[in-house]
Amino acid sequence: MGRIKDKPLLLFSLVGLLSNFLLPLVEVKQNRISNGIRMSAFEFIGLSELIITIFWIILIFLSFYHHGKKSLFVFYIGAISMVFQILLIGIRGNEVVSGSLSMRVTFAASFYISMLMLYLILAESFDALKSRKPMGILGIALIALSLFFGFRTGLFSSFSIFKEFEVKKDQFFISLWTHSFLSFGSVLAGTLIAIPLGYLSYMRKKLENAVMVPLSILETIPSLSLFAILLVPLANLGKLSFFKSIGVSGIGWAPAFVALTLYTLLPIGRNTLVGFSSVDKNIIEAAKGMGMNKKEILFKIEFPLAFPLILTGIRIALVQTIGGAVLAGLVGGGGLGSFVFLGLAEASPDLILLGVIPIVAITLLMDGLLKAAYKMLRRNVE
C-alpha cells in the first residue's frame, strides 16, 4: 500500500464506513408521532450489510491507488452502493412493517451521512471522468431508473416519507407545482430585470453604485421583514381588478414571488456586470474597427462572451430561490414549505422531510444541469 493518492475519497469512505458502525441507520416507529426504536445498519439489515461494508472498504483501498480508469470504477462502486443501500433498507423495511398501515421506517443519522458521502464521492469522481462522461451520465440514469423502479414496485412503501406521501399525495403535487412556479418564475422575472440592470451599470460606470448598492441592501433584508414590508403595497395593489383577478394580495403567492424575485436581482445583476466587464476590450475594439455597430457588438460579441458568467449568476439565484421558496409556506403562498411548517407544527419530522427532500433533489438537479451548461459554453472559449 503506497501513499494516499486520493485524500477526499479516503475521508468520505472512512466517514461513511464508520457511520454505518457507530450511528443508527433507521428508526422503526409504531406511528408518526411515537418514539421509535433506533437500529444500526447491522441490526436492521442483517448480514447483507456486509456487502455494503465491502463496498466501503473497496473505496478506501482505491484511495491509495492512482490509475487512469479509477474514477469510472469509483463512480460505479459508489452508484451501486447507493442504490443497493436504499433498496436493502426498502426490502427489509417492508418485512419489518409487514403490512401495518401506521408502522414506518424513518431514516437516521447513518443513512444521511452515508448518502451525503456517496453523493460527494459520485460528484468528485464524475468530474474526474473527463472523456468518459457519457458513462457517468449513464450511471446517473441507472441510479434514477432503479430508484424509480423501487418506487413503482412499492419497495419504499415502508419509508416514513412515503407514508406521509401516500396520505398527502394530491397536496404534494400541488405544492410541488406551486414551489416550482415560485422558484422558476421568480428567477425568470429576476433575470429579465437584472440583466438590463447589470448591463446598464456596465455601460454607465457612474450608475454602478446607484444600481448595485440598493440590490446589496435588498439582499440583506431578512425575508420575514420583506414579507411585512410588501404586505401593505401588495394589499393595495390587490384592490385593482386586474391584480385581484390573478390573486395578488398582501398574503399568498404574491409577496413570496416578489420577495424571491428581489433576492435574485443581486446575484444575476452582479454577474451580468462582471460578465460584461470581463470581455477583453481589444476584442470590442477589433469588432468596432471591422464596422460592427453598437447593437451588433452587443449581440454578437459582448453578450455571448458575458453569457457564461450571467448563467452562473442565474444558477446561484436559482439554487438560492428553490431553498428560499420554503418561506412561501409562512405567508400562505403554498409550495413545499407548507409541509415543512405543518411538520414543525405537528412535531412530525417525516412531514418536514416530505417537503425538504424534493427541494434538495431539485436543487442538486438544477445546479448540476446549469453547471454542465456552463461547461458546454466555456468549452470553446477556455
Place this chain on the structure above:
Amino acid sequence: MIKLSNVSKSYDGHEAVKNISLHVKKGEFIILLGPSGCGKSTTLRLINKMIERSSGEIFVQDENIDSIKEETLRKNIGYVIQSIGLFPHMTVAMNIATVPLLKKWDKKRIEERTKEMLGLVGLSPEMYLKKYPHELSGGEAQRIGVARALASEPDILLMDEPFGAVDPINRVRLQKEFKEIQKKLHKTVIFVTHDVEEALFLGDRICIMREGEIIQVDTPSEIVLNPKDEFIRDFFRGEGALSLLGRYNAKDFIEEIPATGELLAENATLKEALSEIILRQSERIPMKGGSISLEAIMEATWRGDHEKD
C-alpha cells in the same frame, strides 16, 4: 487614395497630432514610424474614425470621411491591431467571415472566400476552419487576423503594429509572408510600427513622426542616406543601412563572374549576401548564374534606387 490635409487631434489640451498632411497613393505601402507617443497610432485611427479628429480634412478614395457613415467606412477598410482581437467564441471560419457576414454576402461566396483567405496566409483550410482562437499559436492567430482583415476585399488596409506581439523569429517570417501577399494584392496599406528594421523591410515609403508632427516622408533608402535632421539620423544609426540591404534581392546584382564555394540561395537578400561575405571572408560569393561581390553591394546601397520587387 487616402489624403490627410492639416489634420489635428487634441485630447484635453494635449495635441497628439499636429496639423499633418499626407497623401497615400493607390497600392502604396506606407509606414508610420516613430517612437511611442509620437501620434502614429492616433493618425491611423483617425482614418477609420475610431477617433474623431479635432480639425482638418481626411479623404478616403476621394470622399470626405465626414460624409461616410462610420460603420460603412470601417467595413471597407481592413483593420489589424497588435492584440489581434480574434473573437474567442467563434471558429476561425466565423472570425474570417465577420465582415462578409456584416456585408450580407451569400453563404457560398463567404465559404469560398474564407478558404481562399486561409490559403493566402499559408494555413490549410481543412485544419484551421473549425479551430477556435485559443487553439492557435501567436503566429497563427496573427495570420488569421490578417486573413480576417482582407476577407471582404477592402482596397485599404490599416495595420497597427500587427506583428509587435509575435516572437522575433515568427515576426520576420510574418513580415516576409506579408510582403509576398502585398505583391499579389497591391492593397493600399498604412502600417504603424516602431521597429526600424520592419519599416525599412516592408515600406514603399516611410513617414517619420515625432511629437505629433511628420518630419520626413520618403523612400527607405532616401530616409537612411539623406535623413532630414539629427533625430532621424539617430533613429537609423547602427542598423539602418544594413536593414536597407534586406530590401534588395541578391539575384538583381549578379555579375557574370565565376566564384568558388557554396551557392547562395536564390531568394537571398543583399543583407544575407553581405553576411555570407563576412562569414566566408571572401569578397565574392557564388550564386546561380554568376556571383555577388562586396563592391556591388556597397554600390547598390549608395545609389539607393535599386528597389525592385
